[in-house]
Amino acid sequence: MKSSVFCFRPTSPGRDGFESLEEVKSSRTPRSSPYIKEKCRNLMAWIGKGGHKHYGSSDFSYDPMSYALNFEDEASRADELPSLNFSSRLPATPDRSPDIKHLGETPVPIRREVAVKSCLAFEGIASGMAELDGSSSADTLLLEIHQILNSCSKSISGGDFSHSQTSVSELVSFLDSVSDAAVSEPENGDAKANAFKILSEIYQFLCSPSLDHEILDALSFELPKSASKFAGISPQCLEIADNVVRQFIQTCSPRDMLSILCEALDSTNKTVKAAAYLSPLISGLSNVFLSIRRRHFEQIKVAMPVVVKVVKVISSEPDSQDTELKTLFDRVVVNALSIQTVCTNMETGENGKLRALIGLYVLQILALVSVSANHLQFALRLASLLPYCEDEEDCSRFSSHVHLGASLSVILAQKYDEFARTAKLDLSALKTELQNNQTKKWQAIGMLKHIFSSVDLPWEFKRDAVDFLLYITSGDISNELDDEHNDCSLYMTSIFSALQAVTMIIIYTSDAELRKNAFEALKRVLGDIPNSQRFDILKALIKNNDSSSMVAILLDLVRGEMHRESTLRMSDKALEADSKSCQNTLFWSTSILELVESVLRPVAGGPPILPDNSDAVLSALNLYRYVLMTESAGKTNYTGVRSKNNFQKAYNEWLLPLRILVSSIKAANKNDDDQLAVDTVCALNPVELVLYRCLELVEENLKHPV
Numbered sequence: 001m002k003s004s005v006f007c008f009r010p011t012s013p014g015r016d017g018f019e020s021l022e023e024v025k026s027s028r029t030p031r032s033s034p035y036i037k038e039k040c041r042n043l044m045a046w047i048g049k050g051g052h053k054h055y056g057s058s059d060f061s062y063d064p065m066s067y068a069l070n071f072e073d074e075a076s077r078a079d080e081l082p083s084l085n086f087s088s089r090l091p092a093t094p095d096r097s098p099d100i101k102h103l104g105e106t107p108v109p110i111r112r113e114v115a116v117k118s119c120l121a122f123e124g125i126a127s128g129m130a131e132l133d134g135s136s137s138a139d140t141l142l143l144e145i146h147q148i149l150n151s152c153s154k155s156i157s158g159g160d161f162s163h164s165q166t167s168v169s170e171l172v173s174f175l176d177s178v179s180d181a182a183v184s185e186p187e188n189g190d191a192k193a194n195a196f197k198i199l200s201e202i203y204q205f206l207c208s209p210s211l212d213h214e215i216l217d218a219l220s221f222e223l224p225k226s227a228s229k230f231a232g233i234s235p236q237c238l239e240i241a242d243n244v245v246r247q248f249i250q251t252c253s254p255r256d257m258l259s260i261l262c263e264a265l266d267s268t269n270k271t272v273k274a275a276a277y278l279s280p281l282i283s284g285l286s287n288v289f290l291s292i293r294r295r296h297f298e299q300i301k302v303a304m305p306v307v308v309k310v311v312k313v314i315s316s317e318p319d320s321q322d323t324e325l326k327t328l329f330d331r332v333v334v335n336a337l338s339i340q341t342v343c344t345n346m347e348t349g350e351n352g353k354l355r356a357l358i359g360l361y362v363l364q365i366l367a368l369v370s371v372s373a374n375h376l377q378f379a380l381r382l383a384s385l386l387p388y389c390e391d392e393e394d395c396s397r398f399s400s401h402v403h404l405g406a407s408l409s410v411i412l413a414q415k416y417d418e419f420a421r422t423a424k425l426d427l428s429a430l431k432t433e434l435q436n437n438q439t440k441k442w443q444a445i446g447m448l449k450h451i452f453s454s455v456d457l458p459w460e461f462k463r464d465a466v467d468f469l470l471y472i473t474s475g476d477i478s479n480e481l482d483d484e485h486n487d488c489s490l491y492m493t494s495i496f497s498a499l500q501a502v503t504m505i506i507i508y509t510s511d512a513e514l515r516k517n518a519f520e521a522l523k524r525v526l527g528d529i530p531n532s533q534r535f536d537i538l539k540a541l542i543k544n545n546d547s548s549s550m551v552a553i554l555l556d557l558v559r560g561e562m563h564r565e566s567t568l569r570m571s572d573k574a575l576e577a578d579s580k581s582c583q584n585t586l587f588w589s590t591s592i593l594e595l596v597e598s599v600l601r602p603v604a605g606g607p608p609i610l611p612d613n614s615d616a617v618l619s620a621l622n623l624y625r626y627v628l629m630t631e632s633a634g635k636t637n638y639t640g641v642r643s644k645n646n647f648q649k650a651y652n653e654w655l656l657p658l659r660i661l662v663s664s665i666k667a668a669n670k671n672d673d674d675q676l677a678v679d680t681v682c683a684l685n686p687v688e689l690v691l692y693r694c695l696e697l698v699e700e701n702l703k704h705p706v
Helices: 002-008 034-049 064-071 112-121 123-131 137-157 161-184 189-206 213-219 223-228 235-251 254-265 274-291 296-315 322-345 352-369 375-383 386-391 400-415 417-423 427-436 438-452 459-472 489-508 512-528 531-543 548-570 572-576 578-584 591-600 614-634 644-669 675-703
Strands: none
Touching (some): 161 189, 189 235, 213 235, 223 274, 254 274, 254 296, 274 296, 322 352, 322 375, 352 386, 400 427, 400 438, 427 438, 438 512, 489 531, 489 548, 531 591, 548 591, 548 614, 591 644
16 A cells, blocks of 8 residues: 555655765776776766756756766776776786887887787778778778778877877767768668668777777777767667667676766767667666676666656657657666666665665656657556655655656556556555545645646646546535644645646646536635635636636636635524634635736736736626625625725726726727627627626715715
């Protein structure tokens, strides 16, 4: 039962996220190559600044201390992963050859064995170059890539930092130009073929058994990003890009690749197909998670917010193609499942924090994949991970996507029995509890606001959420409410946001049945709120709504509440506790006149804009007329409407300016036969009718003041 109610827990302040990571006192032994040392410094500087781009808030943020764990002392784990220890991977350094002097350069010592390896790695390339005559564009590109790779290999192996940096930059620029050409011209078959050949050549180069590890390490900073830009060109290029990233993960330190892939994910740009670009990198992270042997929680915690942030941005872009998004979502789900595998392989008692982290991650991923037309297939694969959510006692401090995912898990369980079974969610017990527990019901309403207000979700989710809300608000418990024991002030903000989102559904949906159900849900939720807060909610909804028709509906609800209170006051039971009734209700008070004034004399001053706001004006006039007639008939003045000052204010500031405006607009359109003029006059006719009745009542009372 704990898991099923998790989605609708109350918010509780005072917690600031996961406990702080313990301070890392040791630093990792720097790499031997000057090029790699410099790249490490650049990467750490990027980490400290938070990356290149920011796409809004997320549940986590880059933690420099978490990244520092990726650069701990390598010697401390040499016995654990000898193949990843740089000193064990490099051959013994032989005697140095005599310094080779270059024009205008400092002599650079070159290791003979490294140079021999580099030559062996390029024997196949050299033989291939001999067969190329440069007669075609493909041959020209292949010749150029061979020359650049040869230059990179020699400069990195020789320890020439300046030249190696230039060569790697040249390689990246060349690959970007090839991928950009194919992406910008999707119908160009030659550009696609050239891209595939160049990327295949890169992969063949990286797989050479004689290639020195120092070269791989140096290229690992840039090539995963460059190769991923080819992913959107064709399925074949996506496969090769996956292989390139996988090759780096297999040959380089997984901890290094974690930082490199996070940096590549965060550098998504508009020159490539972003959804396709992310796919190889996210798959690479899945492999990295499975390869890491220590500090799983700290390192996975670093990567999760990066994935969530970029996928959130890409999935909300209107130009993202469904096929690419489907591939991306599939890999994000696999990414979550890989974390589950890591958690399963950990010893019991050590995976508590990681289980809680998986729960938060899954809720956000569930929210992201729900925008897809194929959301069910992804949701079913994630459902098995939802029980992990019960390990996190409070998700109040996390972003709206966590709450959205939690709400969607309940709605999906209501819609699909298979999802409920896989997620182990007892929906019947949850619904019964929400029906019978008013506090938990208010919490649930606050959670559902994330579905109601989402602009990315399909309308079917809003429809299902409204149905769920109708179910948990069925039955009449409003008469049992006691303001002293059912104070919802703690949930006022979330309830208001939920009701405001429901009004947006009423305004914008084209489905008549959904509009009807949403209005019914709105009335039921308002009915469950104690009187002392109900008026404040309605007042806030009216003042924060730009739709004239919706304002008119809300004012009619206020009038209905006043009629109910008036009826109760006149009954024998209400008369016995008249003083208490008048003390606890705010509907028959001076606040009503403030509400009418907000429509008839807006904050900007002057009369309202007509005919745009004719619905709201008509409803406000009817409310004023109802209050005045009721107070006069009962010889009461709860609202102050019958005081001389309020009569004069209503007459001079509300009604007379409105009469002048209505008369001038009708006169201007009286002789026009076009449809707009006819519609304008028709909209103002009922306003004019009620307006003149209000003027008569006020003038009569001014002659005989109370």
